[in-house]
Amino acid sequence: MSGTTPVVQGRGIVKRYGHVTAIDHSDFELRQGEILAVIGDNGAGKSSIVKAICGATIPDEGEILIEGKKVNFNSPIDARNMGIEIVYQQLAMSPALSIADNMFMGREIRKKGFMGKYMRQLDRPAMEKFAREKLTELGLMTVQSINQAIETLSGGQRQGVAVARAAAFATKFIIMDEPTAALGVKESRKVLELIQDVRARGIPIILISHNMPHVFEVADRIHVHRLGNRLCTIDPKDYTMSDAVAFMTGAKEPPKEGTA
Amino acid sequence: MSEANQSAQEFESAASRTETVAAFEDHRRGVLGRLQHLLHVNPSFVPLIVLVGAILIFGLLLGSKFFSPFAMTLILQQVQIVGIVAAAQSLIILTAGIDLSVGAIMVFSSVIMGQFSFRYGIPVPIAVMCGLAVGTLIGALNGWLVSRVKLPPFIVTLGMWQIVLATNFLYSANETIRSQDIEANAPFLQFFGTKFSIGGATFTVGVIFMLALIFVLAYALKHTAWGRHVYAVGDDPEAAELSGVNVHRTLMSVYMLSGLICAFAGWALIGRIGSVSPTSGQLANIESITAVVIGGISLFGGRGSILGSLFGALIVGVFTLGLRLLGADAQWTFLLIGLLIIAAVAVDQWIRKVSG
Numbered sequence: 001m002s003g004t005t006p007v008v009q010g011r012g013i014v015k016r017y018g019h020v021t022a023i024d025h026s027d028f029e030l031r032q033g034e035i036l037a038v039i040g041d042n043g044a045g046k047s048s049i050v051k052a053i054c055g056a057t058i059p060d061e062g063e064i065l066i067e068g069k070k071v072n073f074n075s076p077i078d079a080r081n082m083g084i085e086i087v088y089q090q091l092a093m094s095p096a097l098s099i100a101d102n103m104f105m106g107r108e109i110r111k112k113g114f115m116g117k118y119m120r121q122l123d124r125p126a127m128e129k130f131a132r133e134k135l136t137e138l139g140l141m142t143v144q145s146i147n148q149a150i151e152t153l154s155g156g157q158r159q160g161v162a163v164a165r166a167a168a169f170a171t172k173f174i175i176m177d178e179p180t181a182a183l184g185v186k187e188s189r190k191v192l193e194l195i196q197d198v199r200a201r202g203i204p205i206i207l208i209s210h211n212m213p214h215v216f217e218v219a220d221r222i223h224v225h226r227l228g229n230r231l232c233t234i235d236p237k238d239y240t241m242s243d244a245v246a247f248m249t250g251a252k253e254p255p256k257e258g259t260a
Numbered sequence: 261m262s263e264a265n266q267s268a269q270e271f272e273s274a275a276s277r278t279e280t281v282a283a284f285e286d287h288r289r290g291v292l293g294r295l296q297h298l299l300h301v302n303p304s305f306v307p308l309i310v311l312v313g314a315i316l317i318f319g320l321l322l323g324s325k326f327f328s329p330f331a332m333t334l335i336l337q338q339v340q341i342v343g344i345v346a347a348a349q350s351l352i353i354l355t356a357g358i359d360l361s362v363g364a365i366m367v368f369s370s371v372i373m374g375q376f377s378f379r380y381g382i383p384v385p386i387a388v389m390c391g392l393a394v395g396t397l398i399g400a401l402n403g404w405l406v407s408r409v410k411l412p413p414f415i416v417t418l419g420m421w422q423i424v425l426a427t428n429f430l431y432s433a434n435e436t437i438r439s440q441d442i443e444a445n446a447p448f449l450q451f452f453g454t455k456f457s458i459g460g461a462t463f464t465v466g467v468i469f470m471l472a473l474i475f476v477l478a479y480a481l482k483h484t485a486w487g488r489h490v491y492a493v494g495d496d497p498e499a500a501e502l503s504g505v506n507v508h509r510t511l512m513s514v515y516m517l518s519g520l521i522c523a524f525a526g527w528a529l530i531g532r533i534g535s536v537s538p539t540s541g542q543l544a545n546i547e548s549i550t551a552v553v554i555g556g557i558s559l560f561g562g563r564g565s566i567l568g569s570l571f572g573a574l575i576v577g578v579f580t581l582g583l584r585l586l587g588a589d590a591q592w593t594f595l596l597i598g599l600l601i602i603a604a605v606a607v608d609q610w611i612r613k614v615s616g
Contacts (some may be wrong), residue, residue: 057542076502076504076506080504086502088502090498092502092503093496093499093503094491094492094493094495094496094499094500094503094562095496095562096491096495096563097488097492097495097562101488101492102503103491105488105492105500105503105504105505106489106504106505108488109505110485119479119483119484120480120484120485120486121483121484122483122484122485122488124483149300170591192606194462223522227481236484
């Protein structure tokens, strides 16, 4: 794979809901090893375009290329099978089940041999070992035991487990939908560090966020979405937060295409 | 109880570990806090204590009259039907549902087995299979209405209860097939009533089936992906779906399996009472829910162990027999069971506070 092929490329994506056009011939690009922040006002369609990329909605027009190959996802499960992971704002986890159970939910490992094949027994030791390794890699082993229930963790720790789960299984990229929105200041900090750790491991990230300080802290490029379309893509080093907000709201003319 | 000990040790060793990065307040200190955690990990611990306590107390009061292999196995025989139905009910309640049609499915399945054999002369094993198939089918219909049409399980099964029970009376024309006729012409229908003795203890095939069923389900729920999905769906169906669990398939499997188990209970019912009667088993609904609740399975789903339901059913059996042997009015049994139900739900609420 050449370093110049974008990880994700969306061309002329259109999505209509009745008379409302949520995405209007929008383009999208995620490059290797970067954190791409997607910002936009409420209703600008930033969630819609990301949903189209991960198969949660099926676009009416346009094409999506993953590593240069055209894909047609019918559900997020298709995307997941290709190595695309999503971290949700509302913490998609089962509170009463353990950390290890949650990390492997929907893709459990079965024991080898008779017990696994005919008794369908889960390989608990293997799953726990893997979960412990992944949490340790990301410096998250402050949790007491890999078998403790998710509900005994703090909000930040839960999001930490969600990020670790995504990082463990993502081979292409990770989408994070407002990962810090439900968290306190200290916990947000920890999650932002995690996001940077994940990038350092070579996995590109699409970060949807409303929080400008967070976006400017971690993003390599910022995709500004406005009125269903990609308004511009900017480098956070060249612009201030108030510039970004001004582009988002239409208070300021966007820079010419190709700035970043 | 090695599991309880093990997790207690795990907790201790984990608690002594020091924190390094994120702040994490340990709000589970003290004896009470530890007990709360232990119950959180092993929700069937409470009913087990109550069961052992009840056996000991009645044993002390009644001596060998109660504390004998005969009396102990008599309890097992008396709870076998409720135990089997409670297994089905447990599965549904773990998915945050409730099944009010379990009793009706059981009776209708037994009537089908009986009538198919006697009215149409179908070979008995095939008639039994038809009964099992009908139970599964009704379960599938419940599951489809809950999962696809998104109706509340309470409403779906309340309606199904009436429909199945009415069908049961219409189809059977309220006719009972007598025990002697079954014994003479279709003994296979009474297969679950087959008795055998080990020492002074008397077991029936139905008792063995109940115990085997509970252990198989306990294994499946704890050690297979399907079991984890059942818990996840009961806990938070949206989160389960986002994690990649097929919620519809999980719910369908649970409702169909529950229907099948109820049909097996219908077969066991013939073994227990000897005859096929469309008016039998009317209390199975409420008794199965009682066993499940006393057994510590949360009515809000996703929490509890199916072993607890077995303990719950046995507690009711021990109370019933113990109080009867003591010569107490049967109403005392209901009074005590009522107290246990409320206490069990209170304990469940307390355990849930771990997450707070």
